[in-house]
Amino acid sequence: MKKLIKRIFLINKINKAFKNNIFKDVEQNNPKKRVVVFFLCVWGEDYLDILLNFGLPALFQKNNIPGLLSLDVKIIFNIFCENKNLKRINDEILNHKISNSNKNFEIRFNPIHEKNVYIYFCENLEFCLENSYYCLDIKPDHIIFDGHVKNSFLLAENKNVNLALAHPRVSFQKINKYKKSLIDFMEINKYSSTSLVNLIHPLAHKKCFSDAFENLEHN
Secondary structure (H helix, E strand, O other): HHHHHHHHHHHHHHHHHHHHHHHHHHHHHOOOOOOEEEEEEEEHHHHHHHHHHHHHHOOOOOOOHHHHHHOOOOOEEEEEOHHHHHHHHHHHOOOOOOOOOOOEEEEEEOOOOOOOOHHHHHHHHHHHHHHHHHHEEOOOOOOOOOOOOHHHHHHHOOOOOOOOOOOOOEEEHHHHHEEEEHHHHHHOOOOHHHHHHHHHHHHHHHHOOOOHHHHOOOO
């Protein structure tokens, strides 16, 4: 029995060493720079409205973009949008007092020539891979809680991993109906995980809690 236990421990130790060496080699051959690219692709007034009122303010909470900057991590906003919306997005970003003169903060605007997110997502991935940068995919209608950005970077740094998170769906119609109240609520409660969880039920999409737990092919 003792020999069996020793053999199991030895096998586990060898496996662990083998896996660690694999990841170590990967990181040594392609070390990541401490740069996070925020990929954002947006068009259409509805999505732009949610981005400006909720998406960007959530990203600039103290433990998201400012939190990364406090770690001396460089941020590149890689934005793909229509020419007519460049100024509106740029002005909203600058409203959050992250200066363009900050050496660790850069905004790149890319005018879109057709409405196909896949094209620009691939362009962004090429940019990240060529430069060994981290990438954070930002959707214009996603509202990110305070701390998500900083914690995700710390969790993934130097680990050669991808992070993917499930997200509850909220109703676009309900967001529109209560927009002014929601903006006021967020200014008081910030974008904490608790405040967003409290909003899930009253704002939930009708399929948020039903189809998600059913064994249906279209899910």
